[in-house]
Amino acid sequence: MDAINPATGERIATYEPDSAADVEDALTRADEAFDDWRDRPIREREELLADAADVLRENKRDYAELMTEEMGKPISQAISEVEKCAWVCDHYAEHASAYLQPDGHPSPPGADVQTVYEPLGPVLAVMPWNFPFWQVFRFAAPYLTAGNVGLLKHASNVPGCAEAIEDVFRQAGYPEGVFQTLLIDSDSVDDVLADDRVRAATLTGSGPAGRAVAATAGENLKKTVLELGGSDPFVALDGADLDEAAETGAWARNLNGGQSCIAAKRFVVHTDVYDAFVDRLVDEVESLTVGDPTDEDTEVGPQASPDLMADLHEQVQQSVDAGATVLTGGGPMDREGAFYEPTVLADVPEGCPADSEELFGPVAAVFEVDDEDAAIEKANDTEFGLGASVWTEDRERGRRVARQIDAGCTYVNQLVKSDPRVPFGGVGISGYGRELSEAGIKEFVNRKTLWVE
Numbered sequence: 098m099d100a101i102n103p104a105t106g107e108r109i110a111t112y113e114p115d116s117a118a119d120v121e122d123a124l125t126r127a128d129e130a131f132d133d134w135r136d137r138p139i140r141e142r143e144e145l146l147a148d149a150a151d152v153l154r155e156n157k158r159d160y161a162e163l164m165t166e167e168m169g170k171p172i173s174q175a176i177s178e179v180e181k182c183a184w185v186c187d188h189y190a191e192h193a194s195a196y197l198q199p200d201g202h203p204s205p206p207g208a209d210v211q212t213v214y215e216p217l218g219p220v221l222a223v224m225p226w227n228f229p230f231w232q233v234f235r236f237a238a239p240y241l242t243a244g245n246v247g248l249l250k251h252a253s254n255v256p257g258c259a260e261a262i263e264d265v266f267r268q269a270g271y272p273e274g275v276f277q278t279l280l281i282d283s284d285s286v287d288d289v290l291a292d293d294r295v296r297a298a299t300l301t302g303s304g305p306a307g308r309a310v311a312a313t314a315g316e317n318l319k320k321t322v323l324e325l326g327g328s329d330p331f332v333a334l335d336g337a338d339l340d341e342a343a344e345t346g347a348w349a350r351n352l353n354g355g356q357s358c359i360a361a362k363r364f365v366v367h368t369d370v371y372d373a374f375v376d377r378l379v380d381e382v383e384s385l386t387v388g389d390p391t392d393e394d395t396e397v398g399p400q401a402s403p404d405l406m407a408d409l410h411e412q413v414q415q416s417v418d419a420g421a422t423v424l425t426g427g428g429p430m431d432r433e434g435a436f437y438e439p440t441v442l443a444d445v446p447e448g449c450p451a452d453s454e455e456l457f458g459p460v461a462a463v464f465e466v467d468d469e470d471a472a473i474e475k476a477n478d479t480e481f482g483l484g485a486s487v488w489t490e491d492r493e494r495g496r497r498v499a500r501q502i503d504a505g506c507t508y509v510n511q512l513v514k515s516d517p518r519v520p521f522g523g524v525g526i527s528g529y530g531r532e533l534s535e536a537g538i539k540e541f542v543n544r545k546t547l548w549v550e
């Protein structure tokens with residue numbers, strides 16, 4: 098497995114993938130570790146998680162630099178990502194036992210009936226490269242603390258991050274086998290998932306990867322959580338604070354080089370404010386600092402690989418061929434590395450890629466609508482359903498519109514973001530199940546009824 102720096106095209110390191118025997122050893126270790134780990138007091142598991150948060154904070158700069166090298170994330174955003182990982186660890190270190198307290202029920206006379214929450218066993222996590230630390234800690238912090246053990250199959254372009262994350266848990270003092278990285282390619286996932294010792298799987302990534310993992314899990318009757326792509330609407334209504342909306346919208350689209358499932362992708366704009374909003378959006382997009390991701394001032398770095406950039410450009414070209422207008426940007430930058438110009442497309446025809454597919458890069462598509470009902474209709478005119486953002490100074494109107502958008506979350510006057518305290522996940526082809534908060538920690542537990550007379 099080669100780790101290639103997308104800003105320079107240089108090979109950073111080559112990793113030897115795990116052999117079948119290595120994977121077998123890891124599965125045995127996971128299985129044995131679970132026997133002990135599940136019976137430890139939850140307080141002990143919380144304390145270890147707090148120690149993992151300390152390891153993250155102590156080595157923040159090193160982990161951030163690794164992400165920047167392997168997938169091109171601007172260093173300031175990489176540092177924030179490590180801090181957020183420490184936050185999710187702090188969160189579950191503080192709240193896991195409360196979240197997993199047994200729940201009482203109205204009990205028949207003479208009986209005491211409760212739901213208790215018990216871990217399932219080894220959970221396979223198939224994770225993507227876009228937030229190479231955060232996506233992993235989002236699953237590991239709750240699931241390990243609930244008493245499961247973790248097996249990480251990370252994206253093939255971030256092997257250094259995958260190994261560094263395993264090392265975080267080792268340094269924090271986790272017992273051997275509680276969290277392991279498998280350096281395997283996607284073709285090997287089926288065999289691991291079909292193994293009896295693996296009890297469940299979580300995947301964050303593309304639709305095809307999600308369908309493949311869900312199909313194998315289904316054949317083997319294993320629970321899955323899927324967090325797939327999105328094509329989030331960003332709805333600017335008449336009466337929105339346009340300066341704030343445009344500034345936040347440009348950032349919500351271009352953060353992490355636009356490679357985020359919850360990025361604002363389709364800008365749905367009321368006709369009364371269309372010209373004013375779009376002018377501001379283009380100004381904001383053009384003012385972004387694109388460049389060397391190791392530079393603290395860089396806001397937009399390269400795409401994670403030349404192939405991913407080529408796919409993105411193909412979607413843009415097809416949209417332009419179908420009739421979309423390029424307001425700014427529109428192609429790869431004339432420089433070394435996988436740099437794509439922050440782009441705004443208008444007059445986007447129905448059914449072209451910028452309308453109907455996920456654009457996983459710094460390309461905003463703008464749509465003009467006549468009224469509030471048309472805005473809701475356009476926002477919902479997608480098979481995806483991850484997040485949405487609605488902008489209006491009338492908060493009640495915002496609440497009303499937000500309730501009519503089919504998505505796992507809708508934010509009013511705020512960009513869509515994940516937060517350890519609130520559930521995160523989608524509907525439609527954006528996936529199912531929830532991560533984070535109490536909902537997340539309860540995804541991979543046996544909700545066991547305990548009836549005592």
Ligand code: NDP
Pocket residue numbers: 223224225226227250251252253254281282283284286287301302303304305306307309310324325326327357358405455457
């Ligand atoms: P993938 O979905 O292909 O990769 C995500 C993870 O799934 C990786 O670990 C990958 O392994 C693994 N994987 C891929 N195919 C399979 C399979 N058939 N069975 C089991 N595991 C599999 O994302 P890409 O990197 O190819 O990105 C393509 C597109 O996916 C993006 O343009 C974007 O639209 C979407 N995406 C969405 C993300 C999100 O946050 N929701 C994150 C990343 C991508 P390997 O790397 O070895 O192939």
